[in-house]
Amino acid sequence: MxxxxxxxxxxxxxxxxxxxxxxxxxxxxxxxxxxxxxxxxxxxxxxxxxxxxxxxxxxxxxxxxxxxxxxxxxxxxxxxxxxxxxxxxxxxxxxxxxxxxxxxxxxxxxxxxxxxxxxxATGKGLIAGAIRFHMINGDMIDCFTHGGAVVLPQDHNSINRLETSATFVLVVEKETVFSKLISQKIFENLGMDIILMTGRGYPDLSTRYIINRLSTIHKLPIYALFDADPFGIEILLIYQFGSRKMSREISKNLICPKMRWIGIHPTELVIFNFPHVALSANDNRKLQRMLRYSYIKDGIRFELQTLQHLQRKIHIDELHSISELFLLNDYMPNKIKRNLML
Structure with a gap:
């Protein structure tokens, strides 16, 4: 079946x-x-x-x-x-x-x-930016004109087609970061059409399906901005490879292997004086389990090993202590321009 x-x-x-x-x-x-x-x-x-x-x-x-x-x-x-x-x-x-x-x-x-x-699942994922959803029943969800966050349709089978002029998709782990970037006028400041999305933590199926579609059908680069901790990296792996509880055959339309991890990378702790906290016992248990996954890319495995060695983690929300617009004006544009991603 x-x-x-x-x-x-x-x-x-x-x-x-x-x-x-x-x-x-x-x-x-x-x-x-x-x-x-x-x-x-x-x-x-x-x-x-x-x-x-x-x-x-x-x-x-x-x-x-x-x-x-x-x-x-x-x-x-x-x-x-x-x-x-x-x-x-x-x-x-x-x-x-x-x-x-x-x-x-x-x-x-x-x-x-x-x-x-x-x-x-109850509607969870949020989206904003240069995209329109044309629904099977004739309705249209227009994120171009809405300007703010739109909850993704629960039933992605009700979507007829997507229309977008975006040059890339930025997926952020948390709603707080998503809201912060919108309030800082990310679409105007980056000077290009983009799509901003969040699964608000662990993503639901609809969020993952739409990201898959934007990657495979619309051929858009998908960039990810997650915490440098075991939970953030695990969420990245779910987007890339799917849930370990769901068979590969079933999850093939829910994954995005080409998703690129902009950051935050644990190795950046060695280079920058980012605010950080110590790993918890729960973090270390999850970290040890993830290091046993056979499908992890070498670059991500190295970041996990660095996390284990440093015993420190970085939360994106805390980077505003460096500068209020650090993410938007410095970190992300630099990473994208110089292709500093995993």
Whole structure:
């Protein structure tokens, strides 16, 4: 099954999966459970989920609930958000993160993506600058004339085409930096048409899809400005290579391998007197885990190793202490002009 699976095929596959869930539930109550250990990571995902172990019960219940909701949405041609799924939970025992993980589980088993199930994240990504969204229903979202931040459409399948005169896209990690650059009139000061975007931390699927489209279809350079810490670099890797929890086949339209990292680079701590703080224990755990990733580019791996050696991190928000317009007038133009990116 691919990401373009027709709704009736998905409905049929969901019904088969629900029957499998129910058959195992009945057999467990009769004391003849087929799958004994959810902890065995060699088992297929579905067998891990429908294990009768008590530790697997919440995961089983959440996946069953999401399957039923997806089935109903597909039959009705309806849509919902992850937040709606959370508030509709009949047992009122799920946390938002459990719903998100359940959707990932269901999509992995069905080999599809959330939007094919009619499930979308609440609008998160922001965009501004030289771009217009022409929607399938005839509406237009015009960022050219809006001037400020626009929330990206939840359902990117509702976008017919993008229109842009931009020379590049700048993706920033945080909303605070995004807002600061707009207030400092980034579009006027850089003297060129650009698109400014943020996923407000870890990006949603719609943000990643639109960046992929701007890179692959519109052939725009994509530049990234993130904190020099393990979390900022992990977000960069999600944009470039996708989530490790999502299969490569499913995430191929959600990645941007050509995204270039402008900074902030940990090695710049050796050169500049940037304000910094010490890495936390949580930072170091994440750092050690990331260094084991086999797909990281050599340049980024070296930056991670430098971060580990220096035990210091830099937050973009703090660079205003150097100069209020340091990022806009000095740092970014210099990096782009001299191609000082990874």
């Amino acid at each position: 691919n990401t373009g699976t027709m709704p009736y095929t998905l409905v049929n596959n969901i019904e088969k999966l629900i029957i499998t869930f129910l058959e195992n539930l009945i057999s467990c109550k009769q004391g003849i459970c087929k799958f004994k250990s959810r902890r065995n990571q060699n088992l297929p995902l579905i067998e891990q989920i429908i294990s009768c172990k008590s530790t697997g019960a919440p995961r089983f219940s959440i996946c069953f609930y999401i399957l039923m909701e997806a089935h109903n949405r597909l039959l009705a041609g309806d849509k919902c958000t992850l937040r709606e799924l959370y508030y509709k939970d009949p047992a009122k025992c799920c946390k938002p993160v459990s719903i998100s993980k359940g959707v990932i589980d269901v999509c992995a088993i069905l080999q599809t993506v959330p939007w094919n199930l009619g499930i979308f």
